[in-house]
Amino acid sequence: MTAVEKRRVAVLISGRGSNMEALYRACTMSDHPAEIIAVLSDRSDAAGLEFARSEGLVATAVPRSGFSSKAEHEAAMLSALDEARPDFVCLAGYMRLLSADFVDRFSGRMINIHPSLLPLYPGLDTHQRALDAGALVHGCSVHFVTAGMDEGPVLAQAVVPVLPTDDSSTLAARVLKAEHRLYPHALRLLASGAARMDKAGRVQLSGDIASDGDALLISPGHA
Numbered sequence: 697m698t699a700v701e702k703r704r705v706a707v708l709i710s711g712r713g714s715n716m717e718a719l720y721r722a723c724t725m726s727d728h729p730a731e732i733i734a735v736l737s738d739r740s741d742a743a744g745l746e747f748a749r750s751e752g753l754v755a756t757a758v759p760r761s762g763f764s765s766k767a768e769h770e771a772a773m774l775s776a777l778d779e780a781r782p783d784f785v786c787l788a789g790y791m792r793l794l795s796a797d798f799v800d801r802f803s804g805r806m807i808n809i810h811p812s813l814l815p816l817y818p819g820l821d822t823h824q825r826a827l828d829a830g831a832l833v834h835g836c837s838v839h840f841v842t843a844g845m846d847e848g849p850v851l852a853q854a855v856v857p858v859l860p861t862d863d864s865s866t867l868a869a870r871v872l873k874a875e876h877r878l879y880p881h882a883l884r885l886l887a888s889g890a891a892r893m894d895k896a897g898r899v900q901l902s903g904d905i906a907s908d909g910d911a912l913l914i915s916p917g918h919a
C-alpha cells in the first residue's frame with residue numbers, strides 16, 4: 697500500500713495531553729493523513745510535553761507568565777507556530793480562549809475537542825452539568841474553532857451512556873475514552889479533505905463519508 701501524503705499538524709495543550717497522545721499514536725499509522733510536527737503549551741509543567749519529547753517531537757513551552765499581556769503571549773505562540781508551518785492546528789486541552797485575530801489566522805484549519813455534545817454545556821464542568829440535568833447520554837465533540845468559546849461548527853461527535861451509578865469522575869473517564877477515538881477520526885476527516893468548513897461557517901462533508909445515521913437508543917441503566 698502506498699503511504700498517504702501527510703498533512704502537518706501542531707497540537708496545543710495545557711496539561712495532561714492524553715488527547716495529544718491519542719492523536720500522535722493514530723498519526724504514526726501509515727494510512728493516517730496527518731503527522732504531528734509540533735506540540736506547544738502555555739505551561740512549562742504540562743505533563744504532555746514530557747510524552748511528546750520522549751517521542752522525539754518538537755515540544756515547546758511558551759508560558760503565559762513570561763508575558764505581560766495576552767496579545768504578547770499570543771504573538772509568541774504564533775511565531776512558534778509559524779516556525780512549525782502546520783497545515784492544521786489541534787487544540788487538545790488548551791485552556792486559553794484565543795483572540796479573534798489568532799483564530800482568524802487559522803480559520804477552517806483549527807479544531808478543538810470539547811467534553812460534551814455541543815451545543816450542550818460549553819465551558820467547564822460539563823460532566824457534572826450533564827449529571828445535574830439528568831441526561832441519559834453525554835459525549836464529546838470536535839468542532840472548528842471560531843472566536844466564541846466552544847461555538848464553532850461541529851465536525852464529529854461521540855455519544856456515551858450516562859449510568860445511574862455515575863459520578864462526574866466515572867462519567868469523565870468514559871467520555872475521555874471516547875475522546876481518544878473521536879479526535880483521530882475527526883482529524884482524519886479534516887486532513888484527508890473529506891470535511892471542511894465553508895465560507896458560511898458550515899461543515900461540508902464529501903458524499904462518501906455521509907451515512908444515513910442510525911439512531912442510538914439509550915434508556916436509563918443502559919450499559
Ligand code: GRF
Nearest residue numbers: 712713714715789809810811
Ligand atoms: C479533555 O477532556 C478535553 O476534551 C478538554 O480538556 C481535556 C484535556 O485532557 N478540552 P487531555 O489534556 O487531552 O488529557
